[in-house]
Amino acid sequence: MELKDLIGSIELPKITLMLPELIVLITGFLLFTIDLVSKKANHKLYIGISLVGYFIAVLYIALNPYLLGSTFYGLYVRDYFSSFLQFFMILLTIFVLAFTYRYYRQKLSLYREFYYILSFALVSAMFLASSYNLITLYVALEGVSISFYILTALLRGDFNAKEGAFKYLILGGLSVALASYGAAFMYIYAGSLDLQKILTYSGQNKDLLILGLVFFLIGFAIKIGAVPFHFWLPDAYQGAPTPITAYMASVGKLAFFAPVVRIMPLIQEHFSYAWVITVGIISATTMLYGNLVALVQKDVKRLLAYSSIAHSGYILAGISVAKAIGLKAVLYFLIAYALMGAGSFLLLALLERHPQWQNKMEEFSGLRFSMPWIAVSFMIFMFSLLGVPPSVGFVGKALVFTALSFDRLWWLAFIMILATGISTGYYVRLVVLTFMKDSSRSIKVESSLAEKVVLFVLTLSLVILGAVPIIIWNFASQSADILFKR
Amino acid sequence: MDYMGLLIFLGVMVVLSLLLISLNSLLGPKTPESMEDYPYECGVPLYDISAQSTFHQGYYLLGLLLLLFDIEAAFLFPWTVVYKHLGIFGFIEMFLFVLILTYGLLYAWRKGALDWQFEEEEYID
Numbered sequence: 001m002e003l004k005d006l007i008g009s010i011e012l013p014k015i016t017l018m019l020p021e022l023i024v025l026i027t028g029f030l031l032f033t034i035d036l037v038s039k040k041a042n043h044k045l046y047i048g049i050s051l052v053g054y055f056i057a058v059l060y061i062a063l064n065p066y067l068l069g070s071t072f073y074g075l076y077v078r079d080y081f082s083s084f085l086q087f088f089m090i091l092l093t094i095f096v097l098a099f100t101y102r103y104y105r106q107k108l109s110l111y112r113e114f115y116y117i118l119s120f121a122l123v124s125a126m127f128l129a130s131s132y133n134l135i136t137l138y139v140a141l142e143g144v145s146i147s148f149y150i151l152t153a154l155l156r157g158d159f160n161a162k163e164g165a166f167k168y169l170i171l172g173g174l175s176v177a178l179a180s181y182g183a184a185f186m187y188i189y190a191g192s193l194d195l196q197k198i199l200t201y202s203g204q205n206k207d208l209l210i211l212g213l214v215f216f217l218i219g220f221a222i223k224i225g226a227v228p229f230h231f232w233l234p235d236a237y238q239g240a241p242t243p244i245t246a247y248m249a250s251v252g253k254l255a256f257f258a259p260v261v262r263i264m265p266l267i268q269e270h271f272s273y274a275w276v277i278t279v280g281i282i283s284a285t286t287m288l289y290g291n292l293v294a295l296v297q298k299d300v301k302r303l304l305a306y307s308s309i310a311h312s313g314y315i316l317a318g319i320s321v322a323k324a325i326g327l328k329a330v331l332y333f334l335i336a337y338a339l340m341g342a343g344s345f346l347l348l349a350l351l352e353r354h355p356q357w358q359n360k361m362e363e364f365s366g367l368r369f370s371m372p373w374i375a376v377s378f379m380i381f382m383f384s385l386l387g388v389p390p391s392v393g394f395v396g397k398a399l400v401f402t403a404l405s406f407d408r409l410w411w412l413a414f415i416m417i418l419a420t421g422i423s424t425g426y427y428v429r430l431v432v433l434t435f436m437k438d439s440s441r442s443i444k445v446e447s448s449l450a451e452k453v454v455l456f457v458l459t460l461s462l463v464i465l466g467a468v469p470i471i472i473w474n475f476a477s478q479s480a481d482i483l484f485k486r
Numbered sequence: 487m488d489y490m491g492l493l494i495f496l497g498v499m500v501v502l503s504l505l506l507i508s509l510n511s512l513l514g515p516k517t518p519e520s521m522e523d524y525p526y527e528c529g530v531p532l533y534d535i536s537a538q539s540t541f542h543q544g545y546y547l548l549g550l551l552l553l554l555f556d557i558e559a560a561f562l563f564p565w566t567v568v569y570k571h572l573g574i575f576g577f578i579e580m581f582l583f584v585l586i587l588t589y590g591l592l593y594a595w596r597k598g599a600l601d602w603q604f605e606e607e608e609y610i611d
Contacts, residue, residue: 032589036596 014071017078020057020086021126027053028119035112043101046115050097053119058090074194075133081262081479082130085254088335089129092250092342093122095458098450099243099349106353107241109156117154118247121147125255129262132195134183137259141179144255145172145223148248152240164232164239171222171232179219185212199266213267223256225309226316227286237305242352245301246345249308250338257315257334261327265484268322279320280412286313287419295425301359303426304344307385310423311337317416318400321407324484329403331476332469333396336384339465340393343458344381347374350455354445364430366439377459379431384462386427387420392466399469547599551591558587 015022031049034041061083070077097118104110124143131137149172153165187193189208190201198209218229225233237245268275290310297303315337318330351357351374368375384391387398397420404413447455465472525532565572565580572579594600 029589032593036589036592039596 011071011073014069017067017069017071018076018130020061020090021123021130023053023057023060024090024119024123024126027057028116028123031112031116031119035116041112043110043112046112047097047101050115050119051094054090054094054097054122058087058094061087061090075136076127076130077132078130079479080475080482082126082258084331084475084479085129085258085334086126088338089122089125089251089254092254092338093118093247095342095346095454096243096247096250098448098454099246099346102448102451103241103243103349103353106355107155107158109154109241111154114151114154117147117150121151121247122251125251128255129258131259132262134186134193134195137195138176138180138183141176141219141223144252145176148172148244148252151244151247152236154244155239155241158239160235160239161241162239164236167232168236171229175219175222175229177219178215178222182212182215182217182219185209185215188212195263196266199263199270210271213271217260220256220260221282224253224260224316225286225312226282227289227309227313228282230286230289230309233309234302234305237308238299238302242301242345242349245305246342246349249304249341249345253308253312253341254334254338257330260319261330261334262483264319264327265324272322276320276322276407276409279316280409283313283316283320284412284415286310286316287416288313288422291419291422295422297426298361299359300361300364300430301345301348303361303430304341304348307423307426308337308341310419311341311385313419314397314400314416317412318403320412321403321409323403323406324480325406326400326403327480327483328473328477329396329399331480332399332472335472335476336392336396336465339458339461340381340384343455343462344378344385346451346458347378347381347455350374350445350447350451351443354443356441357443361430361433362439363441363443364434365437366442367434370442370444374455375434377455378434380459380462382427382431384466386423390463390467392462392469392472395466395469544599544602547594551594551599554587554590558584 027050030053031046034045034049065083065087066080067078067083068080100114101110104114121144124140124147127136127140128144131140149165149169152168153162155161183193185208186195186198189203189205189212190198192198192201198212203209222229222232237248240248287310290306290308290313294303294306294310297306311333315330315333318326318333320326321329348359352359357363364375364378367378380391384393387393387396397416401413401416404410404416561583562580565576569576
């Protein structure tokens with residue numbers, strides 16, 4: 001194509017499609033400018049501006065859920081799936097923001113950079129959920145990752161945070177390198193950067209496509225924390241400031257799973273059998289390893305990090321199913337885990353504000369006297385992570401199990417039940433320590449109204465969305481249908 | 487079976503390299519010297535025996551900034567070549583690009599990355 005034709009074909013971007021991202025991005029730049037202009041602006045101002053921006057964005061998505069279309073020459077796609085995920089991403093960011101100020105003040109790490117790095121992470125996560133283009137995915141992946149490295153390290157005088165961030169940086173850099181290497185092979189194969197075109201293209205040299213997909217997906221597997229590639233995850237989750245751990249376990253999980261879920265129907269058309277076997281084996285090892293190692297942890301934050309690995313395994317089990325029902329189960333479980341992970345880590349963030357709190361398991365005993373509501377909420381989070389019936393975790397696991405049975409993947413279903421059985425060991429132990437053991441120590445933390453409201457909403461949502469699963473199921477099922485029809 | 491040759495090649499490669507490395511330490515002459523592990527620094531005795539002293543983080547920040555603006559220059563060159571064809575569209579795009587980078591420079595300036603009078607970093611909450 002001649003350069004003149006190229007310029008002649010310039011189309012005006014459809015701003016309405018990507019307004020939520022733009023609002024979040026503008027919020028981030030506004031916070032950035034305020035930080036440049038005044039060195040001593042109040043933290044309340046930053047939180048206020050962030051909240052206003054995020055609320056406008058989330059309202060826009062909630063009011064226009066059926067926006068559909070692509071702009072910037074197919075670099076950006078908005079459909080029901082991206083709106084669905086982005087809604088929860090922004091909502092969870094708002095929840096995390098409620099806990100940050102008091103936590104960082106207690107840790108003497110109040111940095112103004114935090115607020116805009118958080119919004120840059122959010123906007124990259126949103127882009128990750130709404131593109132088929134390799135370049136956009138790459139840039140968004142880098143955006144989320146770099147923001148996460150910085151946010152992980154942003155704890156004053158804490159060497160664990162620096163160590164975790166460094167490990168995350170090294171393995172995250174490796175993952176991005178692998179993903180872009182795979183993207184290069186896919187480009188050689190199809191001569192296009194659009195994953196839809198690449199995966200529907202019938203070329204001669206299928207080896208290139210397989211090689212490209214393998215590298216690309218290994219890049220994402222590192223980010224997700226699937227087992228042979230999980231080494232950074234426990235250290236980064238343990239070292240990071242706890243609200244950020246909550247953020248990585250909720251928004252991060254949603255963001256890194258989004259592209260995999262998005263291209264999964266397209267891959268399954270070509271490589272149904274190989275896909276089932278590969279993802280199935282990775283999922284089985286992830287579930288077993290995560291739960292077995294969590295069993296011997298003494299530190300609750302690290303335990304929850306391993307539980308996060310195990311939950312990645314459950315989600316991957318759903319992804320391995322080569323049918324639309326698998327995708328629906330995956331979407332439900334993703335949202336379920338985002339809520340559970342955010343809730344459990346945010347609760348730890350609240351407790352960590354106590355100067356003597358060290359995240360040890362024994363410290364939970366006695367909590368039921370000093371902070372009864374927190375103890376109850378902790379119990380609900382643990383039971384939901386375990387998958388006890390009226391909770392959202394149970395419905396998620398049941399849906400993944402149903403999807404596995406539809407595809408007759410009995411071995412994987414069996415391993416999933418086994419892994420859940422193993423996980424009973426540590427979740428129930430935590431609940432028993434909280435409610436059936438007496439301790440002379442009593443730990444009491446003052447919590448702000450916003451923190452109480454967020455924990456209440458998260459706890460209630462686990463029960464309500466579990467008791468009435470149809471609320472999320474409707475959205476998940478619609479977005480899965482849209483992805484499969486393409 | 488198609489890849490058997492490759493597999494054998496891999497095996498030979500690993501065995502051969504292990505063999506050569508171990509042969510070196512087995513057969514090589516050993517002359518213990520007291521100064522053998524002494525780090526070399528232009529022939530003068532070391533100021534710091536550990537030779538693992540840390541650099542001030544200002545050097546790394548400046549290195550990062552240099553990299554940032556080097557890459558900016560690398561992007562500007564192809565833009566100048568096609569500037570006439572791109573017209574006002576290209577001008578606006580590049581303006582936005584440079585603006586965002588300038589924001590980065592302003593940030594570095596504001597946060598004191600360009601200050602070379604190294605002092606104890608201050609903590610403002």
